[in-house]
Every structure is written in structure tokens, then in C-alpha cells.
Amino acid sequence: MIKSSWSDSSSVTVLAPAKINLILRVLDRRSDGYHNLWSLMQTVALEDEIRISPQTVSGDIRLRCNVAGLATDRSNLVYRAAAAVLDRAGSGPGLDIDLVKRIPMGAGLGGGSSDAAATIRALNQALCLGWSAETMSEVGQALGSDVPFFFYAPSGCVWGRGELVKPIRLQGSRWIVLVNPGFPVETRWAYQQLTSTRAEVRPLSPAIRDIEQESALDWSRATALAENDFEEAVFAAYPLLRRIKQDLLAQGAETALLSGSGATVFGVFTEEATARRAKAILKADRRFTVFAAPTCSGPLVVASATAVESPLG
Numbered sequence: 001m002i003k004s005s006w007s008d009s010s011s012v013t014v015l016a017p018a019k020i021n022l023i024l025r026v027l028d029r030r031s032d033g034y035h036n037l038w039s040l041m042q043t044v045a046l047e048d049e050i051r052i053s054p055q056t057v058s059g060d061i062r063l064r065c066n067v068a069g070l071a072t073d074r075s076n077l078v079y080r081a082a083a084a085v086l087d088r089a090g091s092g093p094g095l096d097i098d099l100v101k102r103i104p105m106g107a108g109l110g111g112g113s114s115d116a117a118a119t120i121r122a123l124n125q126a127l128c129l130g131w132s133a134e135t136m137s138e139v140g141q142a143l144g145s146d147v148p149f150f151f152y153a154p155s156g157c158v159w160g161r162g163e164l165v166k167p168i169r170l171q172g173s174r175w176i177v178l179v180n181p182g183f184p185v186e187t188r189w190a191y192q193q194l195t196s197t198r199a200e201v202r203p204l205s206p207a208i209r210d211i212e213q214e215s216a217l218d219w220s221r222a223t224a225l226a227e228n229d230f231e232e233a234v235f236a237a238y239p240l241l242r243r244i245k246q247d248l249l250a251q252g253a254e255t256a257l258l259s260g261s262g263a264t265v266f267g268v269f270t271e272e273a274t275a276r277r278a279k280a281i282l283k284a285d286r287r288f289t290v291f292a293a294p295t296c297s298g299p300l301v302v303a304s305a306t307a308v309e310s311p312l313g
Helices: 077-089 111-126 133-141 147-151 187-197 206-211 219-224 231-237 239-250 272-282
Strands: 012-029 035-054 061-065 095-100 155-160 164-167 169-171 175-180 216-218 255-258 265-269 289-294
Touching (some): 077 133, 147 155, 169 219, 231 239, 231 255, 239 255, 239 272
Antiparallel strands (some): 155 164, 175 289
């Protein structure tokens, strides 16, 4: 019997942050059909909210979401994460799960993966499982390549398919302006475009290899190394994304980059005021959804029964 910290009327709430890829290198194709990756990832305080309560009536998982078009059945990553925890734990209560989506979907921001990781972490605490980050990562990696990173957040080096993560501390803080153009970029398509258009796979630079050996990294060094292998192919098909990058740089971003395979483009700013000014200017284009948020400085935290306010203004 699983020991639980829940009472019949309590719930747990966890915030699931977006991620950005400050560096994203797509390397050789693996024997399993996936590509080896190397990425420097950072969480950002644009967050979905997940609230989980034990059911007293049935043993089912019931998922509700504020986004009408998002499936809430077994295809949803939150549902799958909850089911995977209960399966590995051996048993458990039925669950009522409420998902509030704020992170755009199909946007290169890891929203679904973060939601899955947050669900695993919340249930690990609520059910008193005592799982380590490594164990939670094992459960998560079967759900998606980006899921393991969130157990080591706020920042880390990620390689392999995404299952290998080394936490690294980015010294200082930054404000991030995220610009979503209003359309998704399908990940499989992006990989097809990349592999069909590039002449060769570039090896990792010595500067990137050096990062793997360090426990801390200055933000200015991280932004100087910023790159994303998807940009050339994705920008060729979607010139608007290149323009967004140029606009962010024109508004004072240290660097601007496609996140993941897109479609969100982000800018890194040293000052909150400059970031908020850039947000206001870019929001003038009504096609865009624009967020300004600080980088996260700590791991996912599971809260108590009351809903947690988003830090976004």
C-alpha cells in the first residue's frame, strides 16, 4: 500500500516552466532512428499550472484542461505521466487533474514535457514515493526527449536523445522575451528539412565541449555561444521568424534565437525594463503572442492545496 500525504480533500499544485535552448546542436543519427543532440537549456517563468487531487469515487485518471483543443485522454502527456507513475509505484488512488495551459503548444518551449515532469514530481511528493531525480528521469524519458531535463532544472547541459543531463549554474539572471508567431512548426518536419538541406554534421566546438566540464557558466559566455542548428532550414521556410529575431536584436537583446525546432523566437535581455519595452513593441503585430519573463533560478516546486499565482505581469 502506498503511503500518501493526501487527505481526502487536499490537492497538490505545481508550476511547469517553459524552456529555451541557448545552444541546440543536432548531431548524427542514432541506430534507433533518433538524432544525438547537444543542448544548453534554461527554464523561464512562463508556466503552466497543474493541480492534482485524489479521487474518492473511482480509480480513474480524469484530466481537465482550459484549452478546448487539447486532448485530455491517454494521448495527453500529463495523463501518460500520471499513469506511468502509478504503474511503476504498483498502485495508487484515482486522480483528478486540472491543467491550466499558458505555454503555447507546438512552440519549441517544451510545454508538454514540462507538464509531464511536473506531474511526476507532484505525484512523487504526494504519494511519498521518495524517488530520486534519476528515477523520475527514467520514468520521464519514456514520455519525451525533453522530459528528463526538467528534473535537473533550472539549467543544464543535455545530450544523447535528451536522457543525459548535467546541471550547470548560469551565474546571474536574465529577462527573456518570447515571441510566438501564432503558428506551430512540426518537429518531424523540422528534422527532415535540416537533414535534407545541410551538407554535413558539424562537430561540437572545443568551447562547447569545455562547458561539459564546468559546474557554472557566466551568462555573457552562454549568449556568446548561442546557436541553433534548426534556424537555417526553418527560417528558409518561415522568413517571418528570421524577421522576429532581427527585431529582438534591434530592441537590445544580447542574443536572439529560435527555441527548439520553433516556432517561438526568444531574445535574452540584461534588464527587465528593456525586455518589457521590447515586448510592448513586438506586441503591436497582432499575429504575435509575446511574453516577458525572468529566467528561473530554482527547480520545480510542489505547492500545497491553494492555486499558485503566476509571476508574469
